[in-house]
Amino acid sequence: MIHILQIGFGPLGVQTAKYITQKSTVKTVVAVDINPSLKGKKLADLDKDLSDEVVIYPSVKKAVKSLKMKPDVAIITTVSSLEKLIPQVKEVAEYGIPVISTCEELSYPWKLQPKLSKKLNDICNKYNIACLGTGVNPGFLMDYLPSVLTSISKEIEHIRVERVQDATPRRIPFQQKIGAGLSIEAFRKKEATGTLRHVGLQESVYLLANSIGLELDKVTESLDPVIAENEVTSNTIQVKKGEARGVEQIAHGYVNRECKIEMYFKAAIGEPKSYDKVTIKGVPNFSSEIEGGINGDIATCAITINCINSILKAPAGLQTMATIAVPGYIN
Numbered sequence: 001m002i003h004i005l006q007i008g009f010g011p012l013g014v015q016t017a018k019y020i021t022q023k024s025t026v027k028t029v030v031a032v033d034i035n036p037s038l039k040g041k042k043l044a045d046l047d048k049d050l051s052d053e054v055v056i057y058p059s060v061k062k063a064v065k066s067l068k069m070k071p072d073v074a075i076i077t078t079v080s081s082l083e084k085l086i087p088q089v090k091e092v093a094e095y096g097i098p099v100i101s102t103c104e105e106l107s108y109p110w111k112l113q114p115k116l117s118k119k120l121n122d123i124c125n126k127y128n129i130a131c132l133g134t135g136v137n138p139g140f141l142m143d144y145l146p147s148v149l150t151s152i153s154k155e156i157e158h159i160r161v162e163r164v165q166d167a168t169p170r171r172i173p174f175q176q177k178i179g180a181g182l183s184i185e186a187f188r189k190k191e192a193t194g195t196l197r198h199v200g201l202q203e204s205v206y207l208l209a210n211s212i213g214l215e216l217d218k219v220t221e222s223l224d225p226v227i228a229e230n231e232v233t234s235n236t237i238q239v240k241k242g243e244a245r246g247v248e249q250i251a252h253g254y255v256n257r258e259c260k261i262e263m264y265f266k267a268a269i270g271e272p273k274s275y276d277k278v279t280i281k282g283v284p285n286f287s288s289e290i291e292g293g294i295n296g297d298i299a300t301c302a303i304t305i306n307c308i309n310s311i312l313k314a315p316a317g318l319q320t321m322a323t324i325a326v327p328g329y330i331n
Helices: 011-021 060-065 082-093 114-126 144-152 172-177 184-192 201-211 296-306 308-313
Strands: 002-007 026-032 073-076 099-101 130-133 155-166 218-227 244-255 258-268 275-283 286-291 317-319
Touching: 002 011, 002 060, 002 082, 002 308, 011 026, 011 172, 011 296, 026 060, 060 082, 073 082, 073 308, 082 099, 082 114, 099 308, 114 130, 114 317, 130 308, 144 155, 144 201, 144 275, 155 201, 184 218, 201 218, 201 244, 201 258, 296 308
Parallel strands: 002 026, 002 073, 073 099, 099 130, 130 317, 155 258
Antiparallel strands: 155 275, 218 244, 244 258, 275 286
16 A cells, blocks of 8 residues: 655645546545645545545644655645745655655756755755656646657658647636636736736747757747637636636747747636647648547646556655656546
């Protein structure tokens, strides 16, 4: 049995905990969340399907101290920011516990945040633990998956990756992150603060490029609101005509002024068609499409759990989905 320390119990953390309860080889044994209202509560207080034995502590130190054994791995589902994540990883690393996190900026941080990447890598090496950033996107659909598909290519001229999602069934924090329900003015103001966007698109470009041996000269990214032509609603958000129902982001990776990688991301409430598609121009030319797309919340929780065996075998240091052994389904 693999014993798990879980940190962060927003919607994603709760869903991950529920999936873990359905597994026979992994078990959440202790929980951490800094929300004062959760201190001392049991996981069952958050959801009836969760354990009434696992207690939520306000710190890793108190959580680990409460146990008779050291957890085998920590799963952190708290923040998107690498800077904010590093202290959380350090707190876990001091106990020699490897880390898997859904922090988007952790998926491939070297190019965009080299100093922070080195700082985190040094922490991992000091305490001899591996640390992995994963998730459905970034971490799989727009970077790891297309890198695997290039394995059958003799030559690669250009790669286009598309992820289009109807955000209607997604969790509330995701709908808020893409600006659904905001006026265009409010959308632009929030965009300027850096809090409104799909986090990780440029990280995906760099991860894919590194995986196929491309040294990019430049990466660009644009962001625009998807404007509602008619009123649309989800279970939690009502979007009026003229307001933003989501976000459209496009990133390009260049070598010698030639675009080699193009990524198109669109997530919006009321989007008529969801799909994930990779198109490779080269020898041979081909495209692969997942009709209906992959549900991001389900897949992120699943891949986080399914990476556990891989991170336990990985060497110390900051890892990516391209450097660990390919994760496999955990029963």
